[in-house]
Amino acid sequence: MEVQEWIIPCPKKATFGISHVELCDAGVQGDAAAGSAVAELRHALTAAATAEPGHAITASPDAPAPADVRAGVGAETHAETHAETHAETHAETHAETHAETHAETHAETHAEVGAGIRAEGDSETSARSDADVRARSGAETRAEGGAETRAVIGTGARAGIGVEARAGIGAEVRAGVRAEVVVEVRVDDGAGLPPEGYTLTAGDGRVTIVGADPAGAFYGVQTLLAMTAAPCPEHRVCVPECDIRDWPDLPLRGTIEGFYGTPWTHADRMDHLRFSARHKLNAYVYAPKDDPYHRERWREPYPPEELARLAELVDEAAARHVRFVFALSPGLSMVYSDPAERAALRAKAEQVWRAGVREFALLFDDIPPELRHLPDREAYGTAEGASASAHAAVCRDFAEHFLAPHGADRPLTMVPTDYAGTARTAYRDRLAAELPAEVLVWWTGSDVVVGAISSYDVTAAAASYGHRVALWDNFPVNDFDFSRVFLGPLVGRATDLDDVPLEGITANPMVEAAASRIALTTVADYAWHLAAYDPARSHERAIRLLPGAAELLPLVEACSAWPPGDDPSPALTALCAAALEGGPYEVLRAELTRLAELPTGVAGPIARELAPWVAAARDTGAAGLAAIDLLTGAGTLAAAEEALARAESHEANVLRKVIPPFARQVIERVTT
The missing domain is CATH 3.20.20.80 (Glycosidases)
Structure with a gap:
């Protein structure tokens, strides 16, 4: 699968080579204007560096923004507000809500690979890492007045904006050590890019991201992290050689x-x-x-x-x-x-x-x-x-x-x-x-x-x-x-x-x-x-990249019609009509079986929210299968009626206008 298939949104112009740049031991440096982008990338690479060998990378894209990200952007956007009201409005909530917004997310959404992570991370390890990073953020070393400071961040300490850092497994903090691979992130409003645009080049042991503005630099980092999700048998966390020039169409x-x-x-x-x-x-x-x-x-x-x-x-x-x-x-x-x-x-x-x-x-x-x-x-x-x-x-x-x-x-x-x-x-x-x-x-x-x-x-x-x-x-x-x-x-x-x-x-x-x-x-x-x-290609990528969606693919397909008044599944509607006319049942049976056998133990917030529809889909599929059995003489009227009653008992609507009417027509045909 091409690496571009892991990047959403699809970039404007991109070319990829066959070589790769290993990022596990990369140093990150950038100017103050790119501060939020630099901090985001360091946070991700720190998580990668502290993950245990043999485990997938979990850079925690769903974690709250690192402290240095907030500090950097806060200065750009609303410093005066923090001076006046941040203490009275924010401190109390942070204590209350950090646990509810962060702990569950770590356990359930670390696997979201669309942000440049490989699925099935060790949530406990990354949670400890994030806690360690956040706890120590007040003791970070920050560069001031253009001074350059270098530190190794593999142990969980996070360098501040404008500071070059090295992320390595078990590395010790050492002054003056330059990483073999350097990732540079900077803002250049003279780069000839539209607003929010960026360039990303990778090769020869170096990655350079240039944003037209701070948002562009940040988006370049998102693309870099997304590319690290593409499977690579040779490297733990890497990106291919590439040259990307990208910007949004709609402001x-x-x-x-x-x-x-x-x-x-x-x-x-x-x-x-x-x-x-x-x-x-x-x-x-x-x-x-x-x-x-x-x-x-x-x-x-x-x-x-x-x-x-x-x-x-x-x-x-x-x-x-x-x-x-x-x-x-x-x-x-x-x-x-x-x-x-x-x-x-x-x-x-x-x-x-x-x-x-x-x-x-x-x-x-x-x-x-x-x-x-x-x-x-x-x-x-x-x-x-x-x-x-x-x-x-x-x-x-x-x-x-x-x-x-x-x-x-x-x-x-x-x-x-x-x-x-x-x-x-x-x-x-x-x-x-x-x-x-x-x-x-x-x-x-x-x-x-x-x-x-x-x-x-x-x-x-x-x-x-x-x-x-x-x-x-x-x-x-x-x-x-x-x-x-x-x-x-x-x-x-x-x-x-x-x-x-x-x-x-x-x-x-x-x-x-x-x-x-x-x-x-x-x-x-x-x-x-x-x-x-x-639309179809974008939908396919979304399903692949969002944890829990692929496991529930039959449900996703059954609930994909738009606008709402359209037939929810023209294909199933046609198969049901053919079955009533005595046509082949094999394809219809296979599709209904996919629904009836939907898994119920899928982890993550998407599966949790969709649980009522999973239950409805399972019973709806079972009702359709019971109707086919009745139609072919392999089932009983009582079983078909019972299955239909279960399907219609759900408040959640999955193919309600397709499968239950089919089952009812079969029952009526048998009883009249």
Whole structure:
């Protein structure tokens, strides 16, 4: 298998040689601008160096960001926040949540090879290593004022940013020792690369990663780590000789936790930020509909413990080069024209600004289209689309009286009430005329949940709003039917987006955070390299790289249809129809057996979340097999009826419109 098959997203330009560069004893050096990338790589190589011989490499991509990563990025992104509020918002949470977000992850997700690790690591060894590294981070030696310091980090100590280090098994700390292989990571804004781009060259005992900016350097490291996952019979941890030049197509690539239903846990979100970084997704939007402080109680400040968790998410996102976008949804109750209400909105934003948030969104979706408060009707009128004037006014006030005085780097993003479709409306006409030009508009496509989005759709939508748009892609969201999970690839999205006014894509995932990663991996692949995106190939790689997905492949296939209204399995539907017509049963029997024999002891968060669907799939497969036995005279009516009843007893929906109807038709045929 080619090494490129281990890299998601697919790089733009890459050539590979037949020789390899061994990294187990590599030294890592880099400039201060690449600090987070350097620290990430050192952390991974330290884990590789401390793993016991004979065990697979476990660089722990799902561990919280190393202390030096946080320190380096914190200085770049929000130093003043830490000085004011970090102590009050973050320290308490770190003590409480580090165990819940880190310990389980080590045991269950060390095997995720998409981040450049080989599967089946020794979680106990790597957990000890990480604990040792983190405990000793306060005693690290850091280079200051351009001074160069070298240290060996094989024992678990981690060198600081700008310090060259050597990772070796059982190595002792020695000054002045240069590693045989050197990995250099640096930022060069004159390298002629687009934003977030990087080059990666490996050969002749050296690896060089050059980023157009700190994010580009970080993404180059992610590609390097991903390549180490490719099996090599000769080296413990290595990369092939290569020359890679890579950059993203879409500036905005991320996810929006914007679904109805049980919000993700704090641990889910922390894990998701690490997943996002590995797959070069650069944005996470905090907008859970059922967080009361986001929507129903938007005026109220977050309690201290909730604010502390937000601060930890902000820290983790910054360390991983993920934009943390905080969204508020005040439209259910806000009196838009009331200065006190606008002040309350700014006060809420001020609270989270002090916790480190630097990017904001205002959401006016899923609310009545007409203005309900008398002061608003008097201020903006009662004509069709009048609410757009109110929403534009609130956005303008927020931009002028909050974002501008705070020196925010990024403009506001908003969701209009009229967020689906491509045609002009009275609401959109007003919004186009009155919304500040720099505000980005989210849009869901030609409908709320869609199967296809063309470049024409995007262009028409942007014209109707009079603004550049971002796609709020309601995929693979399942809040309209919690009985289903959507585990297939992103399909039907335009790739011919040159000169199309699309800022990017934010995918709205499922309530099941870990299981969503199968689909989200393909979203990352799409957004990074449009021309190379192949849904089937991307899906295959996602299944191979995400722990637990391959073991549950029959279930993944059974739950891969999109859009939701499509036949969940045209192939099985056809096989069932053929069986009822007396056709051959062998292929259908084989497919149903795969479902009925799905394993139940698969480890990891994906398998744990999908356990109800595994149980449903097993019983559904058994019901189909019992129906075939009845049809061929090898089974009994009682057995078929009992199996069908078990299949239909599950809340989880796996092929509910395919296999149970087939079994029922067989039973009816026998009994009539």
